[in-house]
Amino acid sequence: MDGLNVYLGLGIVFLLAAALGEVEALGVRIPPLKSRLVRAALALSGAALVVAAFVAPLPGTAATERSERRAAYQRQVLAACDAIASTRATGDNALRVDDRGRMSRDQMVSILGQQWAQESETMRRLLSREVPEGLRPEWREAEAAWQPITVRGPRYVSAVRGLPDAFTQEQLERVTADVAAAGGYEEWSRFRSAMSELAGGTCKLPA
Incomplete structure (x- = not known):
């Protein structure tokens, strides 16, 4: 998996977790989230990872x-x-x-x-x-x-x-x-x- 897919995959998982409250995908499981602050942080992190997938590929990929x-x-x-x-x-x-x-x-x-x-x-x-x-x-x-x-x-x-x-x-x-x-x-x-x-x-x- 190259840098784009790593960043993009994690970004999508984080965004789904923020939207749904919990998610299990791509080998990553995020348990139910009750804190709105945590969900907001995941949403921001997910968006940043999606952007990074296209502008900052991982070294060696x-x-x-x-x-x-x-x-x-x-x-x-x-x-x-x-x-x-x-x-x-x-x-x-x-x-x-x-x-x-x-x-x-x-x-x-x-x-x-x-x-x-x-x-x-x-x-x-x-x-x-x-x-x-x-x-x-x-x-x-x-x-x-x-x-x-x-x-x-x-x-x-x-x-x-x-x-x-x-x-x-x-x-x-x-x-x-x-x-x-x-x-x-x-x-x-x-x-x-x-x-x-x-x-x-x-x-x-x-x-």
Whole structure:
């Protein structure tokens, strides 16, 4: 019997005893009660136990194990968010700009490729994990939000490949404008929100 059933069963017995004056059920026998004060106390205790059945499962029971699995999974979701954010920050910091304000196309393509590979692997591992039953709707939304990004990432890299060997920020924005304009920011925002819902906390992904 898990925590919910223990609390719920005792709560019902106490409530019946308070209402009927005596009860014998679930292996518990409460003799006739003449004191209204005792019956009132049993009624309050019974109500508290019924509430506890749904909010405070007993340690070591199935309900607690489900809660612990959910919490562990949500920590993994937040860890995935942190890993993606770290990958983005590391790549951005690695990009060098020359004294004329230009960046290297080959270096950017390499950095973007590494970022995309790491982010894809992070999400592959997360989405392949067993999902706690109560989080499956949030998991489906996170997976759906991730799919457009799997298409947009390679498109962005492809656009960068079309730049000169050395290019400026203005040139980069010009060639990637179509990729970004076609819902890119909205897709990333949806993904960040979906991951936050799945994690039960704030997914700190970059904008």
